[in-house]
Amino acid sequence: MGDILMPTIRLHARMNLLFASGPAPLDVDFTLKAGSLTGLYGPSGSGKTTLLRILAGLTGPETGIIQVGDQIWLDTSRRINVPTQQRNVGMVFQDAALFPNMTVRENVQYAAENRRDPIVDELLELAGLMNLAGRKPASLSGGQRQRVALIRALARRPRMLLLDEPFSALDVETREQLLAELVRLHQRFGTTTVLVSHHQEEIQRVADQVIRLEQGKAYLVEPALSARKKDPLSVHGVITALRTEAGLAQIQIQVGNERITLEVPLNTSEWQPGQPVMVSITSAAQVRKMD
Numbered sequence: 001m002g003d004i005l006m007p008t009i010r011l012h013a014r015m016n017l018l019f020a021s022g023p024a025p026l027d028v029d030f031t032l033k034a035g036s037l038t039g040l041y042g043p044s045g046s047g048k049t050t051l052l053r054i055l056a057g058l059t060g061p062e063t064g065i066i067q068v069g070d071q072i073w074l075d076t077s078r079r080i081n082v083p084t085q086q087r088n089v090g091m092v093f094q095d096a097a098l099f100p101n102m103t104v105r106e107n108v109q110y111a112a113e114n115r116r117d118p119i120v121d122e123l124l125e126l127a128g129l130m131n132l133a134g135r136k137p138a139s140l141s142g143g144q145r146q147r148v149a150l151i152r153a154l155a156r157r158p159r160m161l162l163l164d165e166p167f168s169a170l171d172v173e174t175r176e177q178l179l180a181e182l183v184r185l186h187q188r189f190g191t192t193t194v195l196v197s198h199h200q201e202e203i204q205r206v207a208d209q210v211i212r213l214e215q216g217k218a219y220l221v222e223p224a225l226s227a228r229k230k231d232p233l234s235v236h237g238v239i240t241a242l243r244t245e246a247g248l249a250q251i252q253i254q255v256g257n258e259r260i261t262l263e264v265p266l267n268t269s270e271w272q273p274g275q276p277v278m279v280s281i282t283s284a285a286q287v288r289k290m291d
């Protein structure tokens with residue numbers, strides 16, 4: 001498929017909101033790097049959904065600028081407000097909202113620019129949905145429905161992908177699988193993505209950039225990946241699998257959006273999957289990337 005060059009997105013917005021504690025402005029100013037995955041977390045009612053709605057053009061702030069590459073989507077001082085349909089933004093919410101009368105394939109085709117676009121097959125394949133392509137949404141599990149929603153959002157090759165707690169209604173295991181799939185899809189298409197989640201740890205693991213929103217104010221948080229940038233020999237990670245082979249423990253860890261297997265002399269009984277770790281890579285460790 002033809003890849004499109006992702007633009008850097010700059011957002012500055014100010015909007016008066018009625019928070020649980022009273023009126024206060026949502027006041028944010030940040031940049032989404034081209035092709036990055038930005039994680040957004042914060043307490044309930046801190047303005048996360050409102051922020052996504054502003055980016056999508058579904059809510060208009062009192063003042064603001066949204067610049068996407070060389071396009072201006074919003075500039076309140078010049079009365080520019082590009083409508084949602086023309087922004088080409090992919091969105092996924094907690095509830096997949098698929099077309100119930102269409103099959104999985106038809107749902108994805110409907111979103112693509114044309115039915116025969118090869119991206120449809122590629123996405124169905126990548127998300128492991130080829131064998132469910134002829135099924136209707138009602139016969140799918142919650143996780144499968146969210147997978148369809150995710151690839152449907154990508155089928156139009158959006159300039160930006162906005163994910164509002166897309167996996168929060170799923171059980172932990174399914175959520176982990178879908179997060180890994182999201183990372184894979186993000187690596188394949190490089191769509192500039194914002195992922196909202198209540199799970200800070202999840203966000204830290206997969207995002208290139210992390211923003212914490214509190215009562216309408218955005219704070220840039222050091223993502224796990226930045227540890228690697230500062231010191232290439234030490235990385236934060238989370239153990240995702242453990243096994244012992246030929247006297248060496250194999251630890252699979254998730255670092256940023258990469259899964260890495262380390263072979264280290266280690267007593268595996270002291271460690272558990274899900275455990276956050278700091279790994280210092282010395283000459284004794286072999287490191288290889290997983291597919």
Ligand SMILES: Nc1ncnc2c1ncn2[C@@H]1O[C@H](COP(=O)(O)OP(=O)(O)OP(=O)(O)O)[C@@H](O)[C@H]1O
Nearest residue numbers: 016017018019020043044045046047048049050051
């Ligand atoms: N158009 C609006 N005008 C005034 N206040 C609003 C408007 N839209 C939302 N709010 C208020 O702004 C606050 C933030 O809402 P928002 O839905 O963005 O939070 P959130 O962080 O996504 O919450 P949650 O995690 O519970 O989904 C809430 O108190 C909400 O009532």
